[in-house]
Every structure is written in structure tokens, then in C-alpha cells.
Amino acid sequence: MSMEFISVRDAWKVVLDKALSKVRLDRLTIQVHKSLGYFIADDVIAKVSYPKRNIALFDGYAVRAEDTTSASINNPVALRIVYSNVIGPFEAKPINVGEPLPGGANAVIPHEYVNLEGNIIEALKPIEPHANVALRGEDVRSGDIIASKGTYIDKFLYALLLRAGLNEIPVFRRIRVGILTIGDEIVRDMNLYLTKEDVVYDITSPLISASLTTYCDVIDLGIIKDDESAISHIIKNVENIDVIITLGGTSLGKRDVTVKVMEKEGEIIFHGVSIVPGRTMAFGLIHDKPTFMLSGFPVAAFVQMKLLVEPYVLKVYNAKIRVFPILAELSRRISSTIGFLNVVRVTLNKQKGKVIANPLRLRGSGVLSSISLADAVLLLSEDIEGFEAGDIVSVYKKEEPWGFAYVEGDFP
Amino acid sequence: MSMEFISVRDAWKVVLDKALSKVRLDRLTIQVHKSLGYFIADDVIAKVSYPKRNIALFDGYAVRAEDTTSASINNPVALRIVYSNVIGPFEAKPINVGEPLPGGANAVIPHEYVNLEGNIIEALKPIEPHANVALRGEDVRSGDIIASKGTYIDKFLYALLLRAGLNEIPVFRRIRVGILTIGDEIVRDMNLYLTKEDVVYDITSPLISASLTTYCDVIDLGIIKDDESAISHIIKNVENIDVIITLGGTSLGKRDVTVKVMEKEGEIIFHGVSIVPGRTMAFGLIHDKPTFMLSGFPVAAFVQMKLLVEPYVLKVYNAKIRVFPILAELSRRISSTIGFLNVVRVTLNKQKGKVIANPLRLRGSGVLSSISLADAVLLLSEDIEGFEAGDIVSVYKKEEPWGFAYVEGDFP
Numbered sequence: 059m060s061m062e063f064i065s066v067r068d069a070w071k072v073v074l075d076k077a078l079s080k081v082r083l084d085r086l087t088i089q090v091h092k093s094l095g096y097f098i099a100d101d102v103i104a105k106v107s108y109p110k111r112n113i114a115l116f117d118g119y120a121v122r123a124e125d126t127t128s129a130s131i132n133n134p135v136a137l138r139i140v141y142s143n144v145i146g147p148f149e150a151k152p153i154n155v156g157e158p159l160p161g162g163a164n165a166v167i168p169h170e171y172v173n174l175e176g177n178i179i180e181a182l183k184p185i186e187p188h189a190n191v192a193l194r195g196e197d198v199r200s201g202d203i204i205a206s207k208g209t210y211i212d213k214f215l216y217a218l219l220l221r222a223g224l225n226e227i228p229v230f231r232r233i234r235v236g237i238l239t240i241g242d243e244i245v246r247d248m249n250l251y252l253t254k255e256d257v258v259y260d261i262t263s264p265l266i267s268a269s270l271t272t273y274c275d276v277i278d279l280g281i282i283k284d285d286e287s288a289i290s291h292i293i294k295n296v297e298n299i300d301v302i303i304t305l306g307g308t309s310l311g312k313r314d315v316t317v318k319v320m321e322k323e324g325e326i327i328f329h330g331v332s333i334v335p336g337r338t339m340a341f342g343l344i345h346d347k348p349t350f351m352l353s354g355f356p357v358a359a360f361v362q363m364k365l366l367v368e369p370y371v372l373k374v375y376n377a378k379i380r381v382f383p384i385l386a387e388l389s390r391r392i393s394s395t396i397g398f399l400n401v402v403r404v405t406l407n408k409q410k411g412k413v414i415a416n417p418l419r420l421r422g423s424g425v426l427s428s429i430s431l432a433d434a435v436l437l438l439s440e441d442i443e444g445f446e447a448g449d450i451v452s453v454y455k456k457e458e459p460w461g462f463a464y465v466e467g468d469f470p
Numbered sequence: 471m472s473m474e475f476i477s478v479r480d481a482w483k484v485v486l487d488k489a490l491s492k493v494r495l496d497r498l499t500i501q502v503h504k505s506l507g508y509f510i511a512d513d514v515i516a517k518v519s520y521p522k523r524n525i526a527l528f529d530g531y532a533v534r535a536e537d538t539t540s541a542s543i544n545n546p547v548a549l550r551i552v553y554s555n556v557i558g559p560f561e562a563k564p565i566n567v568g569e570p571l572p573g574g575a576n577a578v579i580p581h582e583y584v585n586l587e588g589n590i591i592e593a594l595k596p597i598e599p600h601a602n603v604a605l606r607g608e609d610v611r612s613g614d615i616i617a618s619k620g621t622y623i624d625k626f627l628y629a630l631l632l633r634a635g636l637n638e639i640p641v642f643r644r645i646r647v648g649i650l651t652i653g654d655e656i657v658r659d660m661n662l663y664l665t666k667e668d669v670v671y672d673i674t675s676p677l678i679s680a681s682l683t684t685y686c687d688v689i690d691l692g693i694i695k696d697d698e699s700a701i702s703h704i705i706k707n708v709e710n711i712d713v714i715i716t717l718g719g720t721s722l723g724k725r726d727v728t729v730k731v732m733e734k735e736g737e738i739i740f741h742g743v744s745i746v747p748g749r750t751m752a753f754g755l756i757h758d759k760p761t762f763m764l765s766g767f768p769v770a771a772f773v774q775m776k777l778l779v780e781p782y783v784l785k786v787y788n789a790k791i792r793v794f795p796i797l798a799e800l801s802r803r804i805s806s807t808i809g810f811l812n813v814v815r816v817t818l819n820k821q822k823g824k825v826i827a828n829p830l831r832l833r834g835s836g837v838l839s840s841i842s843l844a845d846a847v848l849l850l851s852e853d854i855e856g857f858e859a860g861d862i863v864s865v866y867k868k869e870e871p872w873g874f875a876y877v878e879g880d881f882p
Contacts, residue, residue: 258568429626
């Protein structure tokens with residue numbers, strides 16, 4: 059009736075070692091129009107240069123920058139307005155934003171920097187070569203790599219892929235994660251929840267599902283009672299799923315059947331991780347499938363997911379992910395559970411240009427408010443006893459992949 | 471042939487003054503299951519308390535904390551194991567995580583802090599009242615406001631609403647934003663783009679659309695040529711749209727027809743805002759509909775949208791939005807266009823526990839890479855000449871509603 063706790067970083071090494079190769083991701087060729095939310099599977103090469111020619115970024119006059127070198131308000135330089143395809147010395151051609159520069163021109167003077175006198179403009183100050191011009195290929199250059207393997211396709215990259223002339227790109231298929239909720243007391247019927255004392259509405263599975271949907275296809279495997287043979291039946295028969303997450307039943311009580319069943323169906327690699335909240339997590343290869351056994355409590359499950367499941371799927375995609383902390387001043391002293399990685403939920407406030415982090419007093423693994431009200435998390439490593447009021451700490455917005463930064467050692 | 475530029479903050483005052491009351495948002499009652507992405511329209515009251523009773527957060531023994539006051543490893547306190555519904559002095563009842571505490575008990579001792587000796591446990595250290603217990607109503611309390619008007623429903627609040635026993639909630643209907651792309655040269659046909667010199671693939675509308683979709687229903691009104699009567703026809707006949715965004719044609723060139731047409735169809739309130747990039751933006755009430763006329767260039771349009779359109783829709787929802795900066799050390803000197811709000815795109819890197827901001831050299835309003843590659847933006851107000859290398863600056867992740875923080879004056 060006791061549990062050994064391994065550190066999150068050791069757990070991570072084990073997960074990588076045992077499970078990284080278990081998910082084989084085929085490459086798909088998909089239309090860029092349908093590519094949001096996928097990861098690039100091979101370096102992508104631009105097919106066109108953009109801009110295709112040097113173009114004006116402002117309305118004004120296309121000029122030769124060198125003609126304006128001596129221009130000033132007291133000594134304006136006169137340039138003759140022309141409408142030809144090529145301009146010569148001391149000539150200027152009216153141009154609109156977005157239009158290609160005429161031959162000979164290398165800069166654009168905006169309207170407000172000239173006086174217009176009949177068919178002459180007076181330049182009132184010197185202009186640098188290439189000023190107010192987007193140069194051919196400045197944005198993307200044909201033949202260049204514009205997105206490398208492992209890059210997540212967000213709306214900015216999506217737009218860049220189209221600009222680079224791509225219709226189709228290679229991506230990894232999305233990882234398929236099945237979520238199975240385990241527990242006699244869990245219901246999805248609001249009337250039952252409102253009227254019976256001993257039932258709990260299922261909120262952990264939608265929370266975990268919505269979190270992983272950014273990167274994965276999440277399949278709801280439903281709720282199942284604490285019944286060993288029923289769980290065993292489901293686990294034997296899942297199809298078309300790469301990774302299994304179970305929620306609930308990872309403790310050591312009589313009703314905590316999850317780990318007991320999984321031991322019979324496969325190999326439990328660890329049970330117990332030194333995280334607060336969330337120490338009862340287990341991990342194994344069940345029928346050779348990576349299986350993360352998380353708590354039924356929403357906050358514990360969320361923390362376990364952020365620290366080990368999200369980093370795992372990101373690693374399978376070979377993802378390039380960067381996470382940056384917000385520096386904040388701690389509003390009050392906090393103490394840590396020594397030997398555990400403490401994930402403290404904090405709200406943030408601005409005061410006189412500083413960001414203040416207020417640790418929430420609600421710290422239970424079952425207290426959903428502690429993550430719902432929080433803006434960010436503060437991680438206290440195993441060997442840190444706590445922080446004092448006024449200490450400057452690094453916090454991470456709760457939705458960011460902060461667990462990936464932690465397990466990869468990329469941590470302040 | 472010139473333009474007056476008003477400051478972003480003045481533009482914001484005008485937008486609020488002229489347009490805030492133009493969009494009437496009905497309240498809908500919707501199922502919580504379908505509520506992700508809506509804003510709460512009325513304070514929401516919890517229907518149940520959760521936990522419903524005091525429950526154990528760990529496996530162990532339910533005890534009376536006061537019995538353990540003198541416990542230590544050298545002087546353990548003996549407690550007798552019982553299985554009754556109420557415990558008395560120096561009794562302990564085995565309990566599993568999630569189970570309600572028996573009467574009389576007010577704390578849980580985890581297994582690892584006791585020695586088990588037959589039907590006696592020895593407590594090895596004192597335990598505080600309520601330790602390892604989630605108290606009745608600690609998470610949500612029946613009758614309390616659990617979400618106030620203007621709160622955005624993300625996955626955490628979604629879970630909390632279900633926990634609070636809610637089936638249905640009042641929300642504002644989503645604002646309907648129509649996006650009309652204007653320009654002879656804009657195409658959505660990749661073959662045309664790859665083969666013709668003078669065409670531009672439409673990337674601005676998907677970028678703006680994907681950004682606003684978080685808060686609004688976005689309706690694509692298509693691409694239309696620089697043809698005054700055709701634009702006028704569309705604008706007269708839009709139905710079921712609250713806010714119009716046009717992309718392109720806001721400059722002063724011959725082909726820049728957008729503002730010319732809109733002047734005939736309604737009232738242009740400003741044309742020209744002191745932003746770099748993005749100064750050619752216009753705003754008006756066209757057929758009494760708030761109409762934001764943005765640049766056709768993707769970066770300019772993105773900046774204009776973040777600074778004035780996104781804050782406007784958030785204000786219509788009466789949204790409670792909090793944005794926090796990342797403090798970073800500037801890698802090199804940057805200078806500003808004086809008199810303009812400069813939105814500089816930066817990449818971030820971690821070095822020796824510090825975050826370093828590297829301003830991208832690609833600063834043109836047409837250079838999509840400058841926002842695609844960027845991690846964050848750095849805002850230089852009108853009166854700031856620039857920053858030196860090594861200066862500590864506040865930057866905002868590019869996807870955050872940083873424009874709302876800026877126009878509302880909530881800015882470092």
C-alpha cells in the first residue's frame with residue numbers, strides 16, 4: 059500500500075525511451091487550405107519569389123535615391139515628373155502603393171515629403187536607396203526553405219505558404235488519442251448530478267480533450283465503471299488509436315482498478331510521479347500502445363497532461379516549440395512540498411508597470427477553480443523550498459506548453 | 471493628395487463614440503455543451519456546491535486532526551482503525567481518494583505518514599485540520615456567482631460551468647463580421663498566381679479572418695475588383711452582418727477606390743492613423759454600419775485589426791480581457807518613426823535565463839515574414855525615439871489582444 063515517486067524528468071526519459079518509437083506517423087500530402095493545425099513533415103521550398111518585382115510601399119513618386127542626396131527644406135531638389143517605364147537622372151514617376159517601380163528607380167518618396175509645382179516635384183529631404191520599397195524576393199524567395207520539418211501550421215505560416223506559391227504540402231498525419239474515463243461515480247447526465255449525492259459530473263475528459271485538440275485528433279472512448287473485465291475488454295479492442303489516456307482509478311484504493319487491469323494487459327513502467335498536484339499518475343505500454351493513466355481529478359489530470367502527455371505528442375511530431383516566461387513579482391510567500399515538482403496556480407495583476415503573481419489559496423487537485431481562475435502557473439522544482447513575497451519569479455500562461463519547456467530542461 | 475493621421479488612442483475614442491452602440495447583441499440561452507467561444511451575457515449562479523461533501527484528496531486514513539498534535543517519529547500517536555460512519559477520539563477510518571469523510575473526521579493522513587500495526591495505525595507527525603481534504607463547496611458554492619458578464623468561455627470555464635450544475639447559460643450572440651477584399655490584382659487561383667506577374671494571392675483575408683474567428687463569426691464576402699459601382703452594390707446589399715471589414719484600396723492612388731466609394735455610401739470618420747505599419751486605415755459608418763477599411767497588405771492589416779477592430783469587438787461584448795507582457799532584453803538598437811505608434815516585430819530567444827528580443831529587420835507592411843517569423847510585438851509610442859541595445863522592454867505575444875491593452879491605456 060505505498061507508491062514510489064519518480065521525478066518528472068526521469069519519467070520523461072522513460073517515456074521517450076520506451077514510447078517515442080511506438081507511434082509511426084505517415085506523411086500526408088494535403089492542400090494548404092486544409093493544413094491549419096498540422097505539423098510540417100519535410101522542409102518546404104518556396105515556388106515563387108514575393109514580391110515578384112520591387113514594389114512601392116507608399117503612394118508617392120518613384121525616384122533615384124542618389125538624386126536626392128543634397129535635398130533639404132531650404133535647398134529642395136527639383137525632379138521632373140515623367141510617365142515612362144524607365145526614369146532617368148532627376149526624374150520622378152507618380153506611383154501608387156503596391157505598384158512595381160519603373161526601371162532606374164530605387165526608392166519611393168511619399169507625397170508628404172515633396173512640393174508639387176506643375177510638372178516638377180521638389181524633394182525636401184534625402185531618401186535612402188530602397189526606402190519605402192519592398193524588394194523582389196524580400197518576403198519569400200523561390201528555392202528557399204520557408205518552413206522546416208516539425209513546424210506547426212498556424213494562420214501566419216498558412217498565409218506564408220500560400221504567398222510562397224504552394225498548393226500542397228507534406229504534413230504528418232495527426233496523432234489519434236483515445237480518452238477513456240473510468241469510475242462508478244462519473245456521469246454525463248446533469249439531472250443525475252443535480253439530484254444524487256454520490257455522483258460527479260464528467261469534466262476531466264472535456265478539459266483534457268480540449269487541451270490536446272490543438273495537436274491531436276481526440277477520440278472519446280466514453281465512461282466505464284470500475285469493472286476490471288469491462289476495462290480490459292475495451293483496452294483489448296481499441297482500434298485506430300495511437301495513444302491511450304485513462305482518467306481515474308490510479309490511486310491505491312480498493313476501487314482504483316485502472317493500474318491493476320493494465321498490469322494484466324501490458325507493462326506498467328512507472329506508477330507515481332513526484333508532482334503536486336498529480337502524484338498518482340502511471341504510464342505503460344499496454345498491448346504495446348503508449349498509455350498514460352491520469353488522475354480523475356481535473357487539476358491533477360491537467361498538470362499530468364501538460365508535464366508528460368503534451369510533451370510526448372510534441373516530441374513524436376518532432377515539434378519546434380518555444381515557450382517564454384512572464385517575469386512577475388510574488389505577492390506572498392509560498393512554500394513547497396519538498397521532493398516534488400509543485401505546480402502552483404497564480405493570478406496575475408498589473409500594478410505600476412509591474413506584473414504581480416498572486417498564488418491561489420485553493421490548491422487541491424480536485425479544485426477546478428484553482429486552474430479556471432488562474433492566469434498562469436509557477437513551477438517549483440523538487441529542491442526549492444519556496445519563495446518569499448517580493449521575489450521575482452518566472453510564470454507561464456496556463457495554456458502554453460510549459461511542460462515541454464520543463465522536461466526538455468529549457469527552464470529559467 | 472495628402473492625409474491627416476490621428477493617433478490610435480484618438481481613433482479609438484472616435485470608434486467607441488460613434489460605433490459602440492451600433493451593434494445590438496441579443497442574449498441567447500444555449501447549452502453549456504455548445505458554449506465554447508461565447509461571452510457570458512449575465513452573471514451565472516452556481517446551482518450546486520462542489521464538493522458536495524468533505525472529500526479525501528489522498529488515499530489514507532480519515533482522522534481528527536486534534537488527536538495528532540503531539541505526534542512525531544519518536545512519539546507516534548496510536549489510532550484505532552474503525553469502519554463506522556462516525557469516528558470518535560483516537561480513531562481512524564481507512565479512506566480512498568474521492569470518498570467523503572466520515573462524521574467526526576476533519577483531516578486525512580496519507581498512507582506514507584503512518585505505520586500500520588494490526589488494527590492500529592501510528593501517526594508519525596501532526597496533521598493540520600482540513601489537510602488533504604477538499605471541503606464542501608470549496609470549488610463552487612451553490613448560489614455564488616461563478617462567471618460574470620463579459621467572461622469568455624474557454625475550456626476551463628466550460629468545465630467549471632458543468633461542475634456548478636449548469637445545463638444552459640445566457641450568452642451574447644456572436645458578432646457577425648463580413649470581410650470584403652478589394653483589388654483588381656487579388657486572386658485565389660494558385661495557377662494564376664504562379665504564372666502571371668501582376669497578380670497577388672489573397673492571403674490578407676484568411677489571416678484577418680482566422681484572427682477574428684476566436685471571438686466572431688466571420689463571413690467571407692469575396693474578392694471584388696476596383697470598380698466603384700460593384701463595391702457600392704455589395705455594400706448596399708449586405709445582410710445579416712454587424713461589422714464590415716474591407717481589405718485594400720485605402721491609399722490615395724487612382725486605383726484606391728474603397729474610401730471614395732464609402733464616402734458616397736456613408737460617413738467616413740477618419741482616414742489615416744499614425745501607426746507604422748498601417749497608416750492608411752479608414753473608419754466610418756456606412757449605411758449606419760461600423761466599417762473598418764484596412765490595408766490590403768497583410769502585416770498592415772493585421773496591425774490595424776489588432777489595434778482597433780479586435781478591441782472594438784471585445785468592447786461590444788463588454789469583455790473582461792487581461793494581457794500581460796513578457797519582459798525582454800533588446801538585442802540591438804531600434805529607432806522609431808516619430809509621431810507614429812511603431813509596431814515592431816521581434817523574435818524571442820532564451821539566453822542564460824534571460825529572454826532576448828531580436829527586432830526583425832524586415833519591417834515593410836507587405837512583408838508577411840515579418841509577422842510570420844515573429845514571436846511577439848514591441849510597441850513604441852508616438853513620443854519614443856527608440857530603444858538601445860540592452861534595454862529591458864515589454865513585448866506581447868503576437869496572438870494576444872495587445873491592441874486592447876494599448877487603447878485602454880493598460881500599458882507598461
